[in-house]
Amino acid sequence: MRTTQARNEEYFSFLRSVSLLQELPEEKLARIVDCLEVDYFEKGEYIIREGEEGDTFFIIAKGEVLVTQSTEGFTEPQEIKTLGVGDYFGEKALISEDVRSANIVCNENDTQCLVVDRDNFNQMVGTYEELQVYLKEYVKELSRCDERRNAL
Numbered sequence: 001m002r003t004t005q006a007r008n009e010e011y012f013s014f015l016r017s018v019s020l021l022q023e024l025p026e027e028k029l030a031r032i033v034d035c036l037e038v039d040y041f042e043k044g045e046y047i048i049r050e051g052e053e054g055d056t057f058f059i060i061a062k063g064e065v066l067v068t069q070s071t072e073g074f075t076e077p078q079e080i081k082t083l084g085v086g087d088y089f090g091e092k093a094l095i096s097e098d099v100r101s102a103n104i105v106c107n108e109n110d111t112q113c114l115v116v117d118r119d120n121f122n123q124m125v126g127t128y129e130e131l132q133v134y135l136k137e138y139v140k141e142l143s144r145c146d147e148r149r150n151a152l
């Protein structure tokens with residue numbers, strides 16, 4: 001059996017390797033690890049659905065996901081990118097206080113995501129100015145990409 005401490009050390013060093021969190025102080029990162037949930041997905045499963053409300057932020061610990069979006073002139077949501085280990089998603093709904101703006105579909109069996117809820121996300125981002133600025137800019141850029149792509 002794996003102890004809680006072993007689990008926490010594993011996630012701690014993994015999160016250290018995520019570029020977004022590289023500069024986060026030790027105690028902040030440790031807090032996030034304590035509050036993390038891990039969710040498991042199989043290929044084809046929806047992790048996020050466009051238009052739904054959402055209160056969580058995800059970091060991919062294993063596997064791959066597709067980002068798709070409803071687009072003018074197409075009946076099916078269009079694939080816009082794939083994300084893999086160390087990538088994250090779900091920040092936009094939290095930052096813009098809006099519904100989910102794209103679908104996230106699992107693209108590999110046994111995909112594992114670390115899930116941070118809104119309160120912990122706000123704690124992580126809120127107390128860390130540069131991270132906040134970075135994510136806000138990124139979210140604005142995503143909205144511009146959506147417009148260019150004629151997302152619905």
Ligand code: WNU
Pocket residue numbers: 048054067080081083088089090091092093094099100101102103104135138139142143145146
């Ligand atoms: C895109 N347009 C939109 C991605 C992940 C993290 C960052 C890009 Cl910092 P949400 C759906 C999620 C959304 C984003 C993610 O999908 N997403 C995009 C786009 O071009 N969303 N609207 N590319 S991957 C990605 C930058 O995380 O957050 O809560 O749910 O709206």
